[in-house]
Amino acid sequence: MSKISLLIDTGKRAMMNNQTALQTVGHNIANKSTEGYSRQRVELQANVPFSVGRLQIGTGSRASQVTRINNPYLEKQIQKETSNSGFMDARAEALASVEQIYNEQVNKGLSQNMSEFFNAFRELANTPESIATRTFVRDAGQILASDFQRVNSNLVGAQQDLNMQIKTHVVEINQMVKEIANLNEKIAAVEMQGIPDNDERDRRDLLLKKLNEKIDITCSESDNGQVTIVAGRNAILVSGFTALELDTHPSANGDILDVVFKTTAGEAVPLTKTITGGKLGALIEVRDKTIEEFKERVDTLAHTLTSEVNRVHSQGVDLVGRPGLGFFEDPKDVKGAAATMSVNAALKKDVNRVVTGIKEKGVADNTVANVITKLQSLPILNDGTATLDDYYRASISQVGVLAARAKNESESQKNILTQLSNLRESISGVSLDEEATKMIEFQRSFDASARIVRTADEMFNTILGLKPM
Amino acid sequence: MRIADKMALQQVQSSLGRNRLEMHNLQEQSSTQRRINKPSDDPLGATRVLGAKSDERNQRQFLKSIDIARDFLSFTDQSLSEVTDILSRAKEVALNQASEASANIGTRQVAAREVEQLLKQTLQLANGKAGDRYIFGGFRTNQAPFSKDGTYHGDNGEIKIQVNKDAYSTMNIPGDRIFLGESASEGTVDATDVPRGADALKKFKEAQLIEEERINQQVPLAEVHRSDKITRGIATVGGPDDGQEGAEYKKTAGANIFEVLNHLVISLQTDNKKGIQDSLEEIDLAFNQVISGRAQVGARVATLNSTQESLQKEVVESRTRASLTEDADVFQLVNDIHRAESALKASLETSGRLIQPSLLDFLK
Numbered sequence: 001m002s003k004i005s006l007l008i009d010t011g012k013r014a015m016m017n018n019q020t021a022l023q024t025v026g027h028n029i030a031n032k033s034t035e036g037y038s039r040q041r042v043e044l045q046a047n048v049p050f051s052v053g054r055l056q057i058g059t060g061s062r063a064s065q066v067t068r069i070n071n072p073y074l075e076k077q078i079q080k081e082t083s084n085s086g087f088m089d090a091r092a093e094a095l096a097s098v099e100q101i102y103n104e105q106v107n108k109g110l111s112q113n114m115s116e117f118f119n120a121f122r123e124l125a126n127t128p129e130s131i132a133t134r135t136f137v138r139d140a141g142q143i144l145a146s147d148f149q150r151v152n153s154n155l156v157g158a159q160q161d162l163n164m165q166i167k168t169h170v171v172e173i174n175q176m177v178k179e180i181a182n183l184n185e186k187i188a189a190v191e192m193q194g195i196p197d198n199d200e201r202d203r204r205d206l207l208l209k210k211l212n213e214k215i216d217i218t219c220s221e222s223d224n225g226q227v228t229i230v231a232g233r234n235a236i237l238v239s240g241f242t243a244l245e246l247d248t249h250p251s252a253n254g255d256i257l258d259v260v261f262k263t264t265a266g267e268a269v270p271l272t273k274t275i276t277g278g279k280l281g282a283l284i285e286v287r288d289k290t291i292e293e294f295k296e297r298v299d300t301l302a303h304t305l306t307s308e309v310n311r312v313h314s315q316g317v318d319l320v321g322r323p324g325l326g327f328f329e330d331p332k333d334v335k336g337a338a339a340t341m342s343v344n345a346a347l348k349k350d351v352n353r354v355v356t357g358i359k360e361k362g363v364a365d366n367t368v369a370n371v372i373t374k375l376q377s378l379p380i381l382n383d384g385t386a387t388l389d390d391y392y393r394a395s396i397s398q399v400g401v402l403a404a405r406a407k408n409e410s411e412s413q414k415n416i417l418t419q420l421s422n423l424r425e426s427i428s429g430v431s432l433d434e435e436a437t438k439m440i441e442f443q444r445s446f447d448a449s450a451r452i453v454r455t456a457d458e459m460f461n462t463i464l465g466l467k468p469m
Numbered sequence: 470m471r472i473a474d475k476m477a478l479q480q481v482q483s484s485l486g487r488n489r490l491e492m493h494n495l496q497e498q499s500s501t502q503r504r505i506n507k508p509s510d511d512p513l514g515a516t517r518v519l520g521a522k523s524d525e526r527n528q529r530q531f532l533k534s535i536d537i538a539r540d541f542l543s544f545t546d547q548s549l550s551e552v553t554d555i556l557s558r559a560k561e562v563a564l565n566q567a568s569e570a571s572a573n574i575g576t577r578q579v580a581a582r583e584v585e586q587l588l589k590q591t592l593q594l595a596n597g598k599a600g601d602r603y604i605f606g607g608f609r610t611n612q613a614p615f616s617k618d619g620t621y622h623g624d625n626g627e628i629k630i631q632v633n634k635d636a637y638s639t640m641n642i643p644g645d646r647i648f649l650g651e652s653a654s655e656g657t658v659d660a661t662d663v664p665r666g667a668d669a670l671k672k673f674k675e676a677q678l679i680e681e682e683r684i685n686q687q688v689p690l691a692e693v694h695r696s697d698k699i700t701r702g703i704a705t706v707g708g709p710d711d712g713q714e715g716a717e718y719k720k721t722a723g724a725n726i727f728e729v730l731n732h733l734v735i736s737l738q739t740d741n742k743k744g745i746q747d748s749l750e751e752i753d754l755a756f757n758q759v760i761s762g763r764a765q766v767g768a769r770v771a772t773l774n775s776t777q778e779s780l781q782k783e784v785v786e787s788r789t790r791a792s793l794t795e796d797a798d799v800f801q802l803v804n805d806i807h808r809a810e811s812a813l814k815a816s817l818e819t820s821g822r823l824i825q826p827s828l829l830d831f832l833k
Contacts, residue, residue: 032474096509103507104519105795115523119530122631126537129602129610311667315674358674362608362626370629370637370663371670376527377634378666389523393516400508400515407509418483422476429473436828 002057004459010060011452017044017063018446024066025439028430036206038068038428040198068198070428075205078420079212079219083277085417086213088410090282094162095403098291101154102399110147110392114305117144118376125369128356134319135351138343141327145341148302152338155295156255162287163257167248169214169280170259173237174245176211177229180204181243184226188241191225201225216277232274235261246271256287290402295338297395300381303337305388306330308375316355316368324355324368474827481820488813495806504797514794521791528784531632535777538630538640542770544599545642549763551594552647552726553756555587560752563733567745574740581737588730592617595648605644614644619727621645629663632776637663638769647762650723650755724755 021042031037043066047059104111120140124133183204190197204227211217211229217237219229229238237244242264248257249268259275260268272288275281310326318324326344331337347353357365381391497506508515562580566572572580595605596613606614608626615621623644629637645651664673729751736744 099508105503105506105508105515106501111519111523112526115526119526122530122534126534126630127602308667312670315667315670357608357626358670358677359608359624359626362624364602364606364610364628364641365608365626366628366630367663367673368670370631371666373631374663374665380666389520393519396508396519397512397516400510400512403507403509404512418479422479425473425476425479426471429475431471431473433828436832440832 002052004456004463006059007456007459008453011449011456013047013060013062014449014452015446017042017061018442018449020063020066021442022439022446025435025442029432029435032430032432036202036209037430038070038198038202039430040066040068042066065196066198067196068202068428070202070205071424074420074424074427075209078417078424079205079209081413081417081420082209083212083216085410085413086279087216087277087282088406088413090165090279091286092403092406092410094158094283094286095290095399095406097161098155098158098286098294099399099403101151101158102396104396108147110144110151110301111389111396113140113144113147114388114392115376116140118373121369121373124354124356125366125373128366128369129363131351134354137354138347138351141343142348145328145343148298148338148341151298152295152302155291155298159256159287159291162283162291163248166257166259166280166283166287169283170246170248173211173214173280174243176207176214177237177243177245180207180211180227180229181238181241183207184238185241187225197225212278214278215275215280232261232271235269235271235274237261259284294395294399296335297391298338299334299336301338301388301391301395302341303331303334304381304391305375306337306341308380309372312368312371312375313355316358316365317360318355319352319363321360322353325353327354327372477823481816481823484816485813485820488809488816491809492806492813495802495809498797499799499802499806502797502799503795505795511794518791518795521787521794525784525787525791527634528780528787531634532777532780532784534630535632535638535773535780538632538638539770539773539777541599541602541604541628541640542766542773544597545604546763546766546770548594548597548604549647549759549766552591552759553763555591555594556726556752556756556759559584559587559730559733560749560756563745563748563752566737567742567749569742577737577740577745581734584730584734584737588727588734591648591726591730592619595644604641605647607641607643607645615648615727619648619725619731621649625651631663632773633780635662636776638773638776640769642762642765647759648726650725650758652723723758724751726755726759729755 021044024040024042028039043064044061045064047062049056049058051057102109117140120133120137124137127133183200187197187200187204190200208219208227208229215231217229217231219227219238221227226240227238228236228240231237231246235244235246237246244264245262247260247262247268249260250256251258251272258270258272259280261271262268272284275284306326306328307330310328310330313327314324316324325346327347329340329342329344331340344353356369357363357367359365359367376389377387379385379387379390381388386394498504505511505514505518562584566577566580592615595615597604602610603612603614603623604610606612606623608628609623612622614623621644625643625645626641627639627643628641630640632638643651664670729748732744732751733748735741736748
């Protein structure tokens, strides 16, 4: 036999359950736009019935757990693809700025300046006696030299720009890593009691995703729900409740910032070479590989041009019969040839030093000038397979191909990510229609539960109103 | 599939973003009228454009050079034509004065003065200048190539000018060939090319040294040749007073025009009929020498003209090549813009409908 008081109790608990469910509906609606939020659900369970004689009498329901609707494998996949997407995005962006250095569609660049330099020598071959033409040639040489310097310093500038970006990312990574360690602690504390810590897990998943976007990490979750994060090969950023930091140090030659990992012992372990993914990986790749390669090419070009022109130029005699000097300052090494390129100082002061021929007194001898212009069409680079123009144009097409491919890859990666995140939303995302439906459902249930309590109350009244016989 | 609210919004966001990006790209193309605005738009095309543009710059430079060379050659031709006139006149005088019938001592003295004038004119022409440059001095264009006595102070330099990608043209004729009858020294390099690079230049210089050596060794032979000529008359030309130049001068093989005219003057002055008759022959030789010079000049100008014509075509071709590669097809572009615009409008419209309704709108 059941009791009226039990009925009141069942009604009361039903009201409470529905209120909890409505609260969760409210929570879902409130977090509709929260990044990384997974919708939650109150798991209702029938209470343990009790037996009276042959009857099993139900005792209502109880809210057993608030769970989040979430597919952890999908989250893992999203984290991985986010890392790829971060890499491709950052690479496309960095290459787009490198590309601008080589953009001769709108600006005057090396290709034009080189051909103008050789045309100045052609002009000089036409009128070797003229002081005006000599001045013109010297200036064309100086313009060419400063354009080489411009390309080089723009490339260096792009590297420094990437340095700054790397620094900012490292700071953000450190913040996220710290927060993840904190969350580890909170989640462990809550879940110790067997309660899923939904919101904090959502937040941690989101942070992991963002961390992945910045740097390639491997993370694993232990049985007690704590994640361990390893960056590079052996830099353990998060282990349990402790977080270790990354830092940036100027490298040995000073131009670039190395990313280092600070161990508990306070040591700084270099990490730059082991970072190959995420935004950081892309920035490091573009900075240390791509741009470095372009710098090398510009240097090679500058070195070949100056040394070949000098070798020809110094074989002749100048206007007043002195043996010829180099037209440019002799380049020392290939490395840095573009940065230090300059017209010979002596020649800058005295345009009579410009050499046109090999014959003394032969003011109209333009043999040397002709041989110098010939250099434009001679294959003097890449083991005698490429002219100066070819070599430079190869750089342009290379940067173009790289930038175009990076952009395409980043676009298609974005599509992959969009699909995945759509998939995630379809599982974990909040739908207002659904929440509204639930709201009505739980509200009605609440009403009905209240009615049960009232009915029980009326029953009590009926009983209490019975007259003694 | 369950559709969450965020999905719809994401969809709206990404499709609008895509449409806007496409519009942006098309607008950039239409404002620059170029299909390629940065290397990544078409890496191969971008380098092709650069190649075509640098070709065009070079071709324009070649055209400029051709103008300069042709001016120089025209001036040379003009001078040579005047020299032929002078020689014709000298021959006429010589013919008139050679026979006793039409001439006597008196007329010969008068004629001698005329021929002296002709000699002076020839010297003036030989020292002619195009602008600031002496045209007959070889590489030494800054000093008068002939002194009063007819000594040559120039050298045998040939000023080569690049007139096309792999073509060079010589724009001068050293005066000693025209006026002193020097034979052109055998070139150590092809006249249509220049040494290819620094190493080739070194070899070229060495070859030139050897050539000069060879010329110097030939001196005695040339000396004999010349003294043979001198016995014909008492005319003298400037001796080999300054080493090297003299050495070059000694290898005379043709007619020395100054000498020839001088010979005629002296023959006239001394009333030497035999001398005058000899002069006729010498003048013919000189005449042919100048004519062959003019023919050379004419041939070069003709080559320059045809090169110029083809260069002008090539400039247009380079232009077209660059334009075809980098310019936007305007009709296509306008079409694309319309298409992108309507796509954007459609997106906006559907987005508006997508965002609006929810169950909540229908609950009271």
